Amino acid sequence: MRILLVDDSSTMRRIQKNTLEKLGYTDITEAGDGAEAVAKVAAGGFDLVLMDWNMPNMTGIEALKKIKGDAAMKAVPVIMVTSESEKTKIIEAIQAGAANYIVKPFQSEVLQEKITAVLNK
Protein backbone atom coordinates (compact mmCIF):
# COMPACT_ATOMS: atom_id res chain seq x y z
CA MET A 1 0.00 0.00 0.00
CA ARG A 2 1.66 3.23 -1.19
CA ILE A 3 0.31 6.50 0.17
CA LEU A 4 1.05 10.11 -0.86
CA LEU A 5 0.79 12.78 1.86
CA VAL A 6 0.29 16.27 0.45
CA ASP A 7 0.50 19.26 2.79
CA ASP A 8 2.64 22.39 2.82
CA SER A 9 2.94 21.99 6.58
CA SER A 10 5.67 19.56 7.63
CA THR A 11 3.84 19.32 10.98
CA MET A 12 0.68 17.99 9.37
CA ARG A 13 2.67 15.58 7.23
CA ARG A 14 4.40 14.34 10.40
CA ILE A 15 1.13 13.91 12.33
CA GLN A 16 -0.54 12.04 9.45
CA LYS A 17 2.55 9.93 8.85
CA ASN A 18 2.61 8.89 12.53
CA THR A 19 -1.06 7.89 12.30
CA LEU A 20 -0.54 5.92 9.10
CA GLU A 21 2.45 4.10 10.58
CA LYS A 22 0.33 3.13 13.60
CA LEU A 23 -2.14 1.63 11.11
CA GLY A 24 0.68 -0.36 9.57
CA TYR A 25 1.13 1.74 6.42
CA THR A 26 4.83 2.48 6.09
CA ASP A 27 5.27 3.10 2.34
CA ILE A 28 4.62 6.84 2.53
CA THR A 29 5.77 9.57 0.17
CA GLU A 30 5.42 13.30 0.90
CA ALA A 31 4.65 16.32 -1.31
CA GLY A 32 4.57 19.98 -0.28
CA ASP A 33 2.05 21.38 -2.76
CA GLY A 34 -0.50 20.42 -5.38
CA ALA A 35 1.85 20.63 -8.34
CA GLU A 36 4.33 18.26 -6.72
CA ALA A 37 1.45 15.94 -5.85
CA VAL A 38 0.12 15.80 -9.43
CA ALA A 39 3.62 15.07 -10.75
CA LYS A 40 4.06 12.22 -8.26
CA VAL A 41 0.63 10.71 -8.92
CA ALA A 42 1.28 10.96 -12.67
CA ALA A 43 4.48 8.97 -12.20
CA GLY A 44 2.25 6.16 -10.88
CA GLY A 45 2.19 3.61 -8.10
CA PHE A 46 0.02 5.29 -5.43
CA ASP A 47 -2.98 3.62 -3.80
CA LEU A 48 -4.17 6.67 -1.82
CA VAL A 49 -3.59 10.43 -1.63
CA LEU A 50 -4.22 12.56 1.47
CA MET A 51 -4.54 16.14 0.17
CA ASP A 52 -4.53 19.50 1.97
CA TRP A 53 -6.54 22.33 0.35
CA ASN A 54 -4.68 25.60 0.98
CA MET A 55 -1.16 25.31 -0.39
CA PRO A 56 1.16 27.55 -2.42
CA ASN A 57 1.86 26.99 -6.15
CA MET A 58 -1.17 24.74 -6.72
CA THR A 59 -4.01 24.27 -4.22
CA GLY A 60 -5.34 20.88 -3.23
CA ILE A 61 -8.64 21.34 -5.03
CA GLU A 62 -6.80 22.25 -8.25
CA ALA A 63 -4.63 19.16 -7.87
CA LEU A 64 -7.69 17.00 -7.16
CA LYS A 65 -9.38 18.25 -10.35
CA LYS A 66 -6.23 17.54 -12.38
CA ILE A 67 -5.94 14.02 -10.98
CA LYS A 68 -9.64 13.24 -11.53
CA GLY A 69 -9.59 14.81 -15.00
CA ASP A 70 -6.81 12.56 -16.22
CA ALA A 71 -7.68 9.04 -17.38
CA ALA A 72 -4.38 7.63 -16.15
CA MET A 73 -4.68 9.10 -12.64
CA LYS A 74 -8.40 9.27 -11.84
CA ALA A 75 -8.62 5.81 -10.25
CA VAL A 76 -6.37 6.88 -7.36
CA PRO A 77 -8.59 7.75 -4.36
CA VAL A 78 -8.00 11.20 -2.84
CA ILE A 79 -9.06 12.16 0.69
CA MET A 80 -9.11 15.89 1.39
CA VAL A 81 -7.62 16.77 4.81
CA THR A 82 -8.21 20.46 5.31
CA SER A 83 -9.24 23.30 7.60
CA GLU A 84 -11.79 24.38 4.96
CA SER A 85 -14.93 23.52 6.91
CA GLU A 86 -17.79 25.12 4.93
CA LYS A 87 -20.37 22.87 3.29
CA THR A 88 -19.79 24.54 -0.09
CA LYS A 89 -16.12 23.52 -0.01
CA ILE A 90 -16.95 19.95 1.01
CA ILE A 91 -19.52 19.69 -1.80
CA GLU A 92 -17.03 21.14 -4.29
CA ALA A 93 -14.43 18.54 -3.32
CA ILE A 94 -16.85 15.61 -3.42
CA GLN A 95 -18.20 16.75 -6.80
CA ALA A 96 -14.61 16.99 -8.05
CA GLY A 97 -14.11 13.35 -7.10
CA ALA A 98 -12.76 13.31 -3.54
CA ALA A 99 -13.27 9.91 -1.91
CA ASN A 100 -13.74 11.46 1.53
CA TYR A 101 -13.23 14.71 3.42
CA ILE A 102 -11.58 15.27 6.81
CA VAL A 103 -11.86 18.66 8.49
CA LYS A 104 -9.04 19.92 10.70
CA PRO A 105 -8.96 19.82 13.66
CA PHE A 106 -9.42 16.06 13.73
CA GLN A 107 -8.67 13.30 16.18
CA SER A 108 -6.32 10.63 14.91
CA GLU A 109 -9.12 8.06 15.23
CA VAL A 110 -11.15 9.95 12.59
CA LEU A 111 -8.20 9.90 10.21
CA GLN A 112 -7.80 6.17 10.80
CA GLU A 113 -11.51 5.47 10.24
CA LYS A 114 -11.75 7.43 6.99
CA ILE A 115 -8.55 6.00 5.53
CA THR A 116 -9.66 2.47 6.38
CA ALA A 117 -13.11 3.10 4.86
CA VAL A 118 -11.65 4.35 1.57
CA LEU A 119 -9.06 1.60 1.29
CA ASN A 120 -11.66 -1.10 2.00
CA LYS A 121 -14.05 0.10 -0.72
Place this chain on the structure above:
Amino acid sequence: MAFIAVKAEHVNPFVTSTMETFSKMVGTEAKPGKISLKKNAVLNYDVSGIIGLSGGAKGVVSLCFPKASALRITNKFMGANHSDFNPETVDAIGELANIVAGNAKKGLTEFNIQISLPSVVMGANHQIMEPKDVLTFIVPFTTEFGEFHMCVSLKSGTP
Protein backbone atom coordinates in the same frame (compact mmCIF):
# COMPACT_ATOMS: atom_id res chain seq x y z
CA MET B 1 -23.09 42.03 0.83
CA ALA B 2 -24.87 43.90 3.64
CA PHE B 3 -22.73 45.79 6.13
CA ILE B 4 -22.35 43.86 9.40
CA ALA B 5 -20.81 45.64 12.38
CA VAL B 6 -18.01 43.70 14.05
CA LYS B 7 -18.78 42.92 17.68
CA ALA B 8 -17.07 41.01 20.48
CA GLU B 9 -19.41 38.08 19.79
CA HIS B 10 -17.70 37.60 16.44
CA VAL B 11 -14.59 36.57 18.38
CA ASN B 12 -16.47 33.61 19.88
CA PRO B 13 -16.00 31.30 16.85
CA PHE B 14 -12.22 31.83 17.16
CA VAL B 15 -12.37 31.01 20.88
CA THR B 16 -14.38 27.85 20.25
CA SER B 17 -12.09 26.88 17.40
CA THR B 18 -8.98 27.34 19.55
CA MET B 19 -10.45 25.15 22.29
CA GLU B 20 -11.44 22.49 19.75
CA THR B 21 -8.06 22.57 17.98
CA PHE B 22 -6.13 22.14 21.23
CA SER B 23 -8.46 19.41 22.46
CA LYS B 24 -8.42 17.35 19.25
CA MET B 25 -4.97 17.96 17.82
CA VAL B 26 -2.70 18.97 20.71
CA GLY B 27 -4.44 16.68 23.18
CA THR B 28 -4.78 19.24 25.94
CA GLU B 29 -7.41 21.59 27.25
CA ALA B 30 -7.04 25.30 26.40
CA LYS B 31 -9.05 27.35 28.88
CA PRO B 32 -10.06 30.82 27.66
CA GLY B 33 -9.91 33.85 29.93
CA LYS B 34 -11.90 37.05 29.58
CA ILE B 35 -12.10 38.67 26.15
CA SER B 36 -10.82 42.25 26.20
CA LEU B 37 -10.11 45.02 23.72
CA LYS B 38 -6.40 45.50 23.15
CA LYS B 39 -6.57 49.31 22.84
CA ASN B 40 -3.12 50.64 23.72
CA ALA B 41 -1.85 47.64 25.66
CA VAL B 42 1.80 46.78 24.97
CA LEU B 43 2.16 42.99 24.88
CA ASN B 44 5.33 41.07 24.12
CA TYR B 45 5.68 37.61 22.68
CA ASP B 46 8.47 35.35 21.37
CA VAL B 47 6.68 33.66 18.47
CA SER B 48 3.35 34.39 16.77
CA GLY B 49 1.40 32.55 14.09
CA ILE B 50 -0.60 34.97 11.95
CA ILE B 51 -3.42 34.41 9.43
CA GLY B 52 -4.89 37.18 7.28
CA LEU B 53 -8.68 37.34 6.91
CA SER B 54 -10.37 38.73 3.80
CA GLY B 55 -13.81 38.76 2.23
CA GLY B 56 -16.83 40.28 4.00
CA ALA B 57 -14.63 41.09 6.99
CA LYS B 58 -10.96 41.92 6.88
CA GLY B 59 -8.40 41.46 9.57
CA VAL B 60 -5.95 39.17 11.25
CA VAL B 61 -6.07 36.34 13.75
CA SER B 62 -2.89 35.49 15.62
CA LEU B 63 -1.76 33.00 18.21
CA CYS B 64 0.99 34.62 20.27
CA PHE B 65 3.27 32.67 22.59
CA PRO B 66 6.12 33.08 25.04
CA LYS B 67 8.97 30.75 24.09
CA ALA B 68 8.46 28.18 26.86
CA SER B 69 4.76 27.70 26.07
CA ALA B 70 5.41 27.56 22.33
CA LEU B 71 8.00 24.81 22.68
CA ARG B 72 5.96 22.70 25.08
CA ILE B 73 2.73 23.05 23.06
CA THR B 74 4.33 22.37 19.66
CA ASN B 75 6.26 19.40 21.05
CA LYS B 76 2.98 17.90 22.26
CA PHE B 77 1.27 18.76 18.95
CA MET B 78 3.97 17.11 16.83
CA GLY B 79 5.07 14.35 19.17
CA ALA B 80 8.54 15.93 19.25
CA ASN B 81 11.04 16.89 21.93
CA HIS B 82 12.69 20.08 20.69
CA SER B 83 14.54 22.22 23.24
CA ASP B 84 14.76 25.30 21.02
CA PHE B 85 13.01 26.88 18.03
CA ASN B 86 13.67 25.22 14.69
CA PRO B 87 11.84 25.05 11.33
CA GLU B 88 9.48 22.32 12.61
CA THR B 89 8.46 24.44 15.60
CA VAL B 90 7.84 27.42 13.34
CA ASP B 91 5.75 25.31 10.96
CA ALA B 92 3.71 23.93 13.86
CA ILE B 93 2.90 27.43 15.16
CA GLY B 94 1.74 28.47 11.69
CA GLU B 95 -0.34 25.31 11.29
CA LEU B 96 -2.05 25.81 14.65
CA ALA B 97 -3.04 29.34 13.57
CA ASN B 98 -4.19 27.98 10.20
CA ILE B 99 -6.42 25.34 11.78
CA VAL B 100 -7.89 27.80 14.31
CA ALA B 101 -8.74 30.36 11.59
CA GLY B 102 -10.04 27.78 9.12
CA ASN B 103 -12.26 26.10 11.66
CA ALA B 104 -13.61 29.44 12.94
CA LYS B 105 -14.95 30.30 9.47
CA LYS B 106 -17.90 27.97 9.90
CA GLY B 107 -19.11 30.22 12.74
CA LEU B 108 -18.77 33.38 10.66
CA THR B 109 -20.62 32.43 7.50
CA GLU B 110 -22.28 35.88 7.32
CA PHE B 111 -18.87 37.37 6.51
CA ASN B 112 -17.83 34.79 3.86
CA ILE B 113 -14.26 34.99 5.15
CA GLN B 114 -11.25 33.69 3.24
CA ILE B 115 -7.98 32.98 5.03
CA SER B 116 -4.39 33.49 3.95
CA LEU B 117 -1.54 31.05 4.24
CA PRO B 118 0.06 31.35 7.69
CA SER B 119 2.96 33.65 8.54
CA VAL B 120 5.10 33.20 11.63
CA VAL B 121 6.87 36.06 13.40
CA MET B 122 9.80 35.18 15.63
CA GLY B 123 11.86 37.38 17.92
CA ALA B 124 12.22 37.79 21.64
CA ASN B 125 9.70 40.23 23.08
CA HIS B 126 8.20 41.25 19.74
CA GLN B 127 4.88 43.09 19.49
CA ILE B 128 2.05 42.66 17.00
CA MET B 129 0.79 46.06 15.85
CA GLU B 130 -2.63 46.39 14.27
CA PRO B 131 -4.03 49.36 12.27
CA LYS B 132 -5.67 51.95 14.53
CA ASP B 133 -9.07 51.77 12.80
CA VAL B 134 -9.46 48.04 13.48
CA LEU B 135 -10.90 46.57 16.67
CA THR B 136 -8.48 44.09 18.21
CA PHE B 137 -9.70 41.61 20.80
CA ILE B 138 -7.39 39.59 23.04
CA VAL B 139 -8.27 36.28 24.61
CA PRO B 140 -5.76 34.80 27.07
CA PHE B 141 -5.62 31.01 27.16
CA THR B 142 -4.10 28.74 29.79
CA THR B 143 -3.02 25.16 29.18
CA GLU B 144 -1.05 22.61 31.18
CA PHE B 145 1.88 23.53 28.91
CA GLY B 146 1.74 27.28 29.52
CA GLU B 147 -0.15 30.35 28.43
CA PHE B 148 -0.72 32.08 25.11
CA HIS B 149 -2.88 34.82 23.65
CA MET B 150 -5.25 34.66 20.72
CA CYS B 151 -5.72 38.07 19.12
CA VAL B 152 -8.44 38.84 16.58
CA SER B 153 -8.52 42.08 14.59
CA LEU B 154 -11.66 42.46 12.51
CA LYS B 155 -13.10 45.16 10.32
CA SER B 156 -16.35 44.83 8.38
CA GLY B 157 -16.31 45.08 4.61
CA THR B 158 -17.38 48.35 2.97
CA PRO B 159 -21.18 48.85 3.20
